[in-house]
Amino acid sequence: MKIALLQARGAAEKSACSGRFQASQGLLRGIFRTRGILMHELSLAESMLNAALRTDGVTADNLTGVNIRCGAMSGVSVQTLEFCVRLVCEQLDAGEVSVKIEEIPVGLRCKCGHNYEAVDVFSECPECGGSEHGVICGKDVLLESVEVKDG
Numbered sequence: 001m002k003i004a005l006l007q008a009r010g011a012a013e014k015s016a017c018s019g020r021f022q023a024s025q026g027l028l029r030g031i032f033r034t035r036g037i038l039m040h041e042l043s044l045a046e047s048m049l050n051a052a053l054r055t056d057g058v059t060a061d062n063l064t065g066v067n068i069r070c071g072a073m074s075g076v077s078v079q080t081l082e083f084c085v086r087l088v089c090e091q092l093d094a095g096e097v098s099v100k101i102e103e104i105p106v107g108l109r110c111k112c113g114h115n116y117e118a119v120d121v122f123s124e125c126p127e128c129g130g131s132e133h134g135v136i137c138g139k140d141v142l143l144e145s146v147e148v149k150d151g
């Protein structure tokens with residue numbers, strides 16, 4: 001069963017989490033500090049799983065999948081984020097959880113009005129060749145949905 005969660009925005013989530021979860025955070029922080037890995041992805045992973053577990057029908061026991069959309073300009077490493085999500089799942093004593101992270105290209109809107117996708121913000125407009133544009137998407141990391149056991 002798939003539960004859509006697009007409104008749960010990882011970066012914005014700061015929540016009251018369960019005692020069990022809080023206990024695991026200290027441990028995780030310790031691991032990460034010693035390995036010198038950026039904390040950003042870990043915080044995101046924690047807040048996304050917090051959001052998932054606050055959703056009706058989702059528990060650490062029945063969670064089987066996490067689907068994330070990661071903007072190319074979010075500054076988040078997909079590999080690191082996946083690693084962190086798995087780590088947090090482990091700390092939550094979740095069973096086998098599949099982690100899918102879809103990378104979303106940067107969406108730019110040129111001064112000429114043309115919208116286009118690009119690998120980075122330096123890409124020129126395919127319509128007019130201009131390079132003055134605004135970023136319309138690709139900065140966010142979103143928890144799109146989670147999968148839980150049926151029944």
Ligand SMILES: [Zn+2]
Pocket residue numbers: 110111112113114125126127128129130
């Ligand atoms: Zn243009």
